[in-house]
Amino acid sequence: MDKKVTVIGAGNVGATAAQRLCEKELADVVLIDIIEGVPQGKALDLTQAASIEKHDAKITGANGYEASKDSDIVIITAGIPRKPGMSRDDLISTNAKIVKNVVENVVKYSPNSILIIVSNPLDAMCHVAFDASGFPKNRVIGMAGVLDSARFRAFIAMELNVSIENTHAFVLGGHGDTMVPLPRYSTVAGIPITELMSKETIEAMVKRTANGGAEIVGLLKTGSAYYAPASAAVEMAESILKDKKKILPCAAYLKGEYGINDLFIGVPVKLGSNGIEEVIEIKLTNDENKALMKSADAVNELKSFLKTL
Ligand code: APR
Numbered sequence: 001m002d003k004k005v006t007v008i009g010a011g012n013v014g015a016t017a018a019q020r021l022c023e024k025e026l027a028d029v030v031l032i033d034i035i036e037g038v039p040q041g042k043a044l045d046l047t048q049a050a051s052i053e054k055h056d057a058k059i060t061g062a063n064g065y066e067a068s069k070d071s072d073i074v075i076i077t078a079g080i081p082r083k084p085g086m087s088r089d090d091l092i093s094t095n096a097k098i099v100k101n102v103v104e105n106v107v108k109y110s111p112n113s114i115l116i117i118v119s120n121p122l123d124a125m126c127h128v129a130f131d132a133s134g135f136p137k138n139r140v141i142g143m144a145g146v147l148d149s150a151r152f153r154a155f156i157a158m159e160l161n162v163s164i165e166n167t168h169a170f171v172l173g174g175h176g177d178t179m180v181p182l183p184r185y186s187t188v189a190g191i192p193i194t195e196l197m198s199k200e201t202i203e204a205m206v207k208r209t210a211n212g213g214a215e216i217v218g219l220l221k222t223g224s225a226y227y228a229p230a231s232a233a234v235e236m237a238e239s240i241l242k243d244k245k246k247i248l249p250c251a252a253y254l255k256g257e258y259g260i261n262d263l264f265i266g267v268p269v270k271l272g273s274n275g276i277e278e279v280i281e282i283k284l285t286n287d288e289n290k291a292l293m294k295s296a297d298a299v300n301e302l303k304s305f306l307k308t309l
Pocket of ligand 1: 080102226229
C-alpha cells in the first residue's frame, strides 16, 4: 500500500481498527503496544487471514516506535478502558500520562502525521495530544461524534424498522453525558426524525445514545465497546487517506467557532488529506446552544483538571 497507518494500543479497539484498515486495503498497518508479543502476535494472525480476506496490506507488530516511521495517520487507542461504575473521567489521570508518552514518541518518528485520538476521556485526551505534539489544530482530531451518531443511527433504524443506510444523525458536543444529539438534523431518507417519531420516543433515543458507551460497559463487565469505536476511527482515517472530504462530527480544537475558544469539542468538520479542512458552523436554537455550552463547560473542567496533574 502507498499509505501507512500506525495504531497505538493493540487491545480491543486498536486490533479491531487494524483489522478493518487492512481488510479495506486502506494502508499498511503498524500495531504498537507496550505488552511484549501482543502486537506482534495479532499482526501475524491478521497477516495469516489476509489470503482468505483477499487483501495485500502489510501488518507489522512492534513494542517500539521505529516501525511507525513516516506514518500518514496515527490512531491512538492506548490506555485503560472503562470498568463498570467508572465514568470516562475517572480514567483521566492514568490515560493522560499514557497518551502524553505515546504522542511524544509518535512525533519523533512521524512529524507530519495526522493524529486520531480514541483514548478516553476523549476531549481531554485530545488536549493532551495537542499539547504534547505541538501539531497544528488541523492534525489533531478526536473520534467521538462519528461513534455517537452511529449509535443514534442504529437506534433510529431499530425504532422505525428502516435500512440503516437511510439514516443520518447529528451529534455535537463532548463525548460524555453532556453530548448534544440534534434530532432536527437527524433524518431518514432526508426526512427529519421529528416528523417520524414522537417527542418522547426521540427523547428516549437521545438518552440511550448519550448512555451508549455505559450500556455496553454494563453488559461486557470487563471492558468497553470496541467494534463501533474501531469502525468510527477507520471511517475518519478513510476520509483522510482518500481525501474524500466527508463531513463528519469530530472533536476539533475550536478558535471562536460556535463562540468557543481554545477547546476540543465535537463539531461537524470536513476531513480530507490535510486532516480537518473546515469546521462547519450551523445555526443552533437557543436550547441547542445552551446544551453545547454546558458540554463545553464540562470539557473545560477536565482541561483545568489536566493542569493539576
Ligand atoms: N503504549 C502503548 N500501548 C499501551 C500503553 C502505552 N503506554 N499503555 C497501555 N497500552 C495498551 C494496553 O497494553 C492495551 O493493549 O493499550 C491497550 C488498550 O487496549 P484495551 O485494554 O483492550 O482497551 P480498549 O477497549 O482497546 O480501549 C482503549 O479506547 O475507547 C477507548 O475508553 C477506551 O481509553 C480506552 C481506549
